[in-house]
Amino acid sequence: MEKFEVHILGCGSALPTMRHFPTSQVVNLRDKLFMIDCAEGTQLQYRKAGLSFSRLGSIFISHLHGDHCFGLVGLISTFGLLGRIAPLHIYSPCDDLERLLRPQLDYFCRDMPFPVVFHGFSPHVPEVVYDDRTVSISTLPLKHRVPCCGFLFSEKPKQPHIRRDMIDFLHIPLHAIGRIKAGEGWTDADGRFWHHDQLTFPPEPPRRYAYCSDTMPVEANLPLLQGVDVMFHEATFASDALARARQTGHSTARQAAEMARGAAARRLVIGHFSSRYDDDTLLLREAEEVFPEVVLAHEGLKIEV
């Protein structure tokens, strides 16, 4: 199975604690790295996770609160010191981020050998913000105190696996394999036609990862999320703080679990824990009652999608 992993670099909320760093994650899809959110300390956590700086090409910022983007300038500055030359693409809602960061980049990272390219997107409707041969990344409009989007990583459909036994049996030459993988059949020396399905095994179904933070529950996204393999959903509070969650544009652990159940997700990861909880298992217990396939995020956690 090709690599599709999510690394949790930080899963606390705004107030830093001794237990959690604020939000950042890295998605590793076939050794291409994508960052989601970049709070203070992210570059340190990135190093601790043993991730390669040179394989990171794009950063997706969910919203412009400090605990989701204060680590950008330090990370970019470090890229400069390391001699990066590949462009770095940063995606964020609306167009404020470049205005806020550019003066600091111009001042602190004057002679940077690589360009930083900012891309704004609308926080109101889902849109594809990144697309390549292996993955499509689209936004998930969320409901927070400021414009905010989650991200849905959808692996592209893969090619089928060639049946080695049939290739050998029919003496199919190497140069024909590509066309068969792409969907063609094969006519052997006796003129007999072998159908594509006789020559291949079907590929693994493409996998999907959804990131939903910071947000109140958004049922409107459920159709987009149906059957998602892994859903990360924020669970800042427990249910006894439901009023506080509503007031601050966050979710309870129960609400996160209800979203996972509504989406028929395979697995749920909860995070963005409020600093008020000394023991996050309280949140886990609450989510488990609604959706059993749930784990607590923690710094250093690696999730296989």
Next chain:
Amino acid sequence: MEKFEVHILGCGSALPTMRHFPTSQVVNLRDKLFMIDCAEGTQLQYRKAGLSFSRLGSIFISHLHGDHCFGLVGLISTFGLLGRIAPLHIYSPCDDLERLLRPQLDYFCRDMPFPVVFHGFSPHVPEVVYDDRTVSISTLPLKHRVPCCGFLFSEKPKQPHIRRDMIDFLHIPLHAIGRIKAGEGWTDADGRFWHHDQLTFPPEPPRRYAYCSDTMPVEANLPLLQGVDVMFHEATFASDALARARQTGHSTARQAAEMARGAAARRLVIGHFSSRYDDDTLLLREAEEVFPEVVLAHEGLKIEV
């Protein structure tokens, strides 16, 4: 002895490593806290050191390189979340810092219940930037690639200690003690005059702490530093990288030790270690050859001045 401590929160240089955080220190003088430099991750290290957020009133930034100031916006934002109301004063060379930070503060910390007051100072001549009843803090012009100053913390002369035995013997009333501490003598019931020195022990001599980073050695500062109790001096490189040190405006461990010897410092602390050294004791050995009273900075180190 009244508290005069230096807490090392970070003592690495620009490239973060697994061993060191970038630069920040906190000076605790009689439970009033002063921060020197504020790199990314400082607020986390501050918490780890068990320091009180509410006792910090002033931050002194040596120069505007990212590894000395990227933690400011996160720290200020956290102060806002914690409901701080006391003004926060930030001192830095020239006047660029406010221009660079203000747009971010206005955006990310909109409803902050406390003011951030920026103070610029000249990087060219020593000047007193802070002065209260207990301490005077002056700048030490340094030689780096950009305008840069160190800081000299000079404790104010203390009042003498009252000789309890003499007070009892002469039945001196409580209300007279303040005047005696301030320098007066006492005439007893028989009309005999007791000199101030007969009624008191001399106070401990005032202590001084000097912070010198980032910089090449600056002999011009030696007169100001004569007899300093503790000198922190950067030692980014070992002597085999002397050319690199000169080129980047840094010092070798030997040069740091020579500065301490030239200043007849009581003790030297070296830090701001380059990420190229896996083992900083190499730098310690080099400094010790010139100045034996030297220690390596490390995160969590607390130095009694």
